[in-house]
Amino acid sequence: MDWKSAYKGMAAFSGAVTASATHEIKNELAVINEQSGLIKELLMLAAQGREVDPSRLESLISRVIVRIGQADVVIKRLNTFAHSGDLDRDLTNVADSVALVVEFYKRLASIKGLTLELGQMPEALGLAHPPMLFQQAVWACLAGAAEAAEKGGAVVITAAAVNGQTEIKFSANYTQTPQGPSQELLEALGCRLTADSGNLILCMAE
Amino acid sequence: MRILLIDDEKELVTTLSERLDLRDITNDWATSGEQGLQRVRERNYDWVVIDLKMPGLSGLETIKAIKREQPLARIILLTGHSSGDELNEAIRLGADKYLVKPVDIDVLLAYMQGNPS
Numbered sequence: 001m002d003w004k005s006a007y008k009g010m011a012a013f014s015g016a017v018t019a020s021a022t023h024e025i026k027n028e029l030a031v032i033n034e035q036s037g038l039i040k041e042l043l044m045l046a047a048q049g050r051e052v053d054p055s056r057l058e059s060l061i062s063r064v065i066v067r068i069g070q071a072d073v074v075i076k077r078l079n080t081f082a083h084s085g086d087l088d089r090d091l092t093n094v095a096d097s098v099a100l101v102v103e104f105y106k107r108l109a110s111i112k113g114l115t116l117e118l119g120q121m122p123e124a125l126g127l128a129h130p131p132m133l134f135q136q137a138v139w140a141c142l143a144g145a146a147e148a149a150e151k152g153g154a155v156v157i158t159a160a161a162v163n164g165q166t167e168i169k170f171s172a173n174y175t176q177t178p179q180g181p182s183q184e185l186l187e188a189l190g191c192r193l194t195a196d197s198g199n200l201i202l203c204m205a206e
Numbered sequence: 207m208r209i210l211l212i213d214d215e216k217e218l219v220t221t222l223s224e225r226l227d228l229r230d231i232t233n234d235w236a237t238s239g240e241q242g243l244q245r246v247r248e249r250n251y252d253w254v255v256i257d258l259k260m261p262g263l264s265g266l267e268t269i270k271a272i273k274r275e276q277p278l279a280r281i282i283l284l285t286g287h288s289s290g291d292e293l294n295e296a297i298r299l300g301a302d303k304y305l306v307k308p309v310d311i312d313v314l315l316a317y318m319q320g321n322p323s
Binding site: 022023024026027029030031032033034035037038041045060063067110111112113 | 264311
């Protein structure tokens with residue numbers, strides 16, 4: 001893979017992940033903004049002598065705490081992703097990497113009317129590749145699967161060791177042949193891609 | 207002034223709706239483009255405040271359909287970070303303005319009342 005293609009592919013992938021995550025955080029902040037604004041307005045009314053139900057305030061404050069927690073989950077996920085690009089990391093845990101990318105892609109899948117489900121995935125499966133390169137391939141498979149899958153359905157993602165190789169399978173009812181990563185990325189990872197009407201399979205050496 | 211709020215984030219539209227109620231501003235809300243379009247078919251709105259990214263009917267598709275039903279309804283986009291292309295397309299379809307979330311309710315209302323900051 002020439003460096004320009006590699007750089008462009010990685011930049012586009014990192015950008016897409018960051019855009020999706022920051023959009024989620026923005027949404028959480030927007031809700032917190034409205035809820036805290038309403039709390040302030042209700043307290044102002046109470047100060048003016050209007051009757052305000054304390055349980056309404058309690059419920060709003062509880063929801064603010066929940067939404068802060070949800071935003072924090074996305075930020076932690078984004079931080080994990082950022083560190084998966086650390087230069088000294090050249091081994092990938094398949095289950096962790098797939099789960100991370102799936103979480104990032106869920107919002108985009110939902111906009112396309114799809115759900116993503118993580119199926120069986122052995123904890124110990126590993127690959128001798130930098131995590132971000134593998135995550136880029138998983139993202140491309142999810143994008144291809146979401147484009148080709150029947151709307152309203154689910155894409156189920158599983159992984160298994162098969163004959164000394166690692167297979168990551170994206171199963172759905174596909175209305176067209178799903179596409180995956182670029183040939184250059186497949187070559188960089190030393191993997192191959194197969195697809196039919198029910199599966200998109202990324203197959204690589206362990 | 208009657209406002210319709212459309213966003214798939216239910217807690218956002220219901221809370222914003224409650225804040226508008228406190229200001230005695232008539233409003234309705236919907237959590238999808240389809241539901242929003244249904245509201246538009248039932249009554250007239252002066253303003254529609256809409257999210258761009260929603261499952262099902264997208265924000266852009268919804269704006270197009272609303273403008274067909276109610277050409278005089280004015281539209282404000284509430285968005286996280288969107289690409290320039292999408293925002294330009296929304297403006298081309300008839301949206302008046304876009305505001306980036308989180309939005310100050312007073313800024314939103316000032317724009318609607320003709321006093322944009």
